Amino acid sequence: MDSGPMSVDSAALDPPSIPNGANEPKHGGYSRFELELEVQSLANPQYLNYLASRKFLTNPAFVAYLDYLQYWRRPPYLKYLTFPTSTLKMLELLQQEKFRQDIISPDLAQALIADGMKTAVEWHREG
Amino acid sequence: MDIPMAKDLDGRFDRLEKAVNAMVDSVAKNTPSEKIAEELVAAQENLYDGLKLLERHQNNHARIQQLRQETALYDTQIKDIMTSLWNMRKELKAVPTTTHPTTGPKYQFTTAELLAYARRISRNTLPPPGVTNGVDMSTPEPSSQPTQTPFTSFNTSFTGTAAGTPGPAMSTPTPNPTLDPTQTTTTTSQQTTTAAATTAKPTTTESKLPPHLQPAVNPLHNAAFQPWPTEAQIRSGGLAAIQRLVDAGIDPRGYDPEKEERRRQAEEQARKEAEERARQEREVAERRMREERERMARERERARMQQQMQQQMEGAGAGAAGVDGRRDGGGGVAGAGTDKPKQFTFLGADDDDDDDEDED
Numbered sequence: 489m490d491s492g493p494m495s496v497d498s499a500a501l502d503p504p505s506i507p508n509g510a511n512e513p514k515h516g517g518y519s520r521f522e523l524e525l526e527v528q529s530l531a532n533p534q535y536l537n538y539l540a541s542r543k544f545l546t547n548p549a550f551v552a553y554l555d556y557l558q559y560w561r562r563p564p565y566l567k568y569l570t571f572p573t574s575t576l577k578m579l580e581l582l583q584q585e586k587f588r589q590d591i592i593s594p595d596l597a598q599a600l601i602a603d604g605m606k607t608a609v610e611w612h613r614e615g
Numbered sequence: 616m617d618i619p620m621a622k623d624l625d626g627r628f629d630r631l632e633k634a635v636n637a638m639v640d641s642v643a644k645n646t647p648s649e650k651i652a653e654e655l656v657a658a659q660e661n662l663y664d665g666l667k668l669l670e671r672h673q674n675n676h677a678r679i680q681q682l683r684q685e686t687a688l689y690d691t692q693i694k695d696i697m698t699s700l701w702n703m704r705k706e707l708k709a710v711p712t713t714t715h716p717t718t719g720p721k722y723q724f725t726t727a728e729l730l731a732y733a734r735r736i737s738r739n740t741l742p743p744p745g746v747t748n749g750v751d752m753s754t755p756e757p758s759s760q761p762t763q764t765p766f767t768s769f770n771t772s773f774t775g776t777a778a779g780t781p782g783p784a785m786s787t788p789t790p791n792p793t794l795d796p797t798q799t800t801t802t803t804s805q806q807t808t809t810a811a812a813t814t815a816k817p818t819t820t821e822s823k824l825p826p827h828l829q830p831a832v833n834p835l836h837n838a839a840f841q842p843w844p845t846e847a848q849i850r851s852g853g854l855a856a857i858q859r860l861v862d863a864g865i866d867p868r869g870y871d872p873e874k875e876e877r878r879r880q881a882e883e884q885a886r887k888e889a890e891e892r893a894r895q896e897r898e899v900a901e902r903r904m905r906e907e908r909e910r911m912a913r914e915r916e917r918a919r920m921q922q923q924m925q926q927q928m929e930g931a932g933a934g935a936a937g938v939d940g941r942r943d944g945g946g947g948v949a950g951a952g953t954d955k956p957k958q959f960t961f962l963g964a965d966d967d968d969d970d971d972e973d974e975d
Contacts, residue, residue: 562720
């Protein structure tokens with residue numbers, strides 16, 4: 489998939505409502521909440537590298553979307569993240585233009601992967 | 616004993632000595648004087664007083680010494696307490712605490728919520744036991760205390776010694792898709808034989824499993840832990856599903872495969888019903904057509920018969936007598952002259968008409 493033209497003109501939407509079982513519009517079988525919960529995919533450095541290589545991270549509309557997704561940092565949305573640390577860190581980094589440009593380097597992605605996996609094992613050893 | 620006390624006592628001794636000397640002199644000169652004797656008594660009493668004072672002084676001194684000792688003791692105690700307090704403070708300050716950002720919003724939550732959340736995310740934040748991502752967990756980190764967490768101890772026992780030791784991972788309900796029952800039994804028997812061999816020749820047997828058997832006892836052998844969604848998880852997600860829809864040329868906006876499926880099924884149902892109805896209608900029409908055809912065939916038959924009759928009648932105009940005679944003869948044989956052959960019965964009325972016409 490390629491970064492096609494996207495509109496930045498539309499005003500930022502409010503975050504989706506928490507699903508309550510009511511009938512809500514589905515997009516491809518998924519509610520907006522479910523789809524935007526996949527913000528967690530951004531925690532995967534490889535995926536970020538993929539997005540960068542497809543020029544998503546330089547698309548103003550996508551950057552605006554990344555900014556919009558920051559609502560996951562606060563309740564009541566926060567508690568639905570099952571990969572909270574890596575997701576929020578990447579979301580924070582992705583707000584910086586430099587990181588959005590740098591992540592196109594496979595070396596950086598690999599370094600992030602290696603560091604993340606090492607830290608995941610080591611962080612609970614202290615004490 | 617300090618100097619003023621000694622001087623005081625010395626003075627008293629001197630006075631007594633002088634008084635004694637004066638007394639001795641007066642006795643020697645044989646001029647006893649009452650005044651000298653009184654002076655001697657006074658000097659003696661003075662010395663007694665001095666000695667009593669000295670006793671008190673000594674007691675006081677001892678008390679002071681004792682108090683000093685006590686003070687020193689308490690001083691050391693205070694110092695100890697201060698030192699331990701200081702150490703405690705240092706330890707407290709050394710305890711790593713979560714640094715809360717002073718700015719930014721703060722959110723309320725309950726301990727129960729926090730624990731529930733921790734339980735929910737733990738499988739994504741903590742690697743399963745034995746999974747090390749290639750990090751050597753048997754040696755402690757250089758910076759941290761050499762504490763044995765359950766994970767490292769398990770890891771050591773698992774990779775280092777005792778291949779058959781049931782580690783914590785064996786009791787954890789980890790789903791194990793790679794290990795099929797037959798493999799398990801072979802592994803168990805292998806372990807049993809290994810154990811038997813170990814008891815037989817404990818000095819020569821290798822306590823470690825050969826590398827090719829390690830995946831069999833450790834389902835997480837060489838497994839890696841990623842603190843983020845894997846590519847497979849992303850590919851099975853909703854965004855990927857939408858991408859597939861877009862690739863298939865379907866606008867995912869407001870598109871619900873379940874609803875579409877229901878709609879498709881409903882359409883299928885409607886189509887089947889329509890077909891059924893059409894079939895029934897066709898059958899009815901066919902039946903009608905068949906009946907129509909039969910009716911027409913009957914009519915044609917009747918017309919043919921009629922024609923035949925007419926022809927017969929016309930042909931019989933010349934030799935009617937012969938026919939009548941034949942008929943009568945036949946009737947005579949049958950014994951019922953009024954009966955006509957069956958094929959003519961229903962043409963009776965026409966017959967008469969025809970006869971009339973013919974006669975006219």
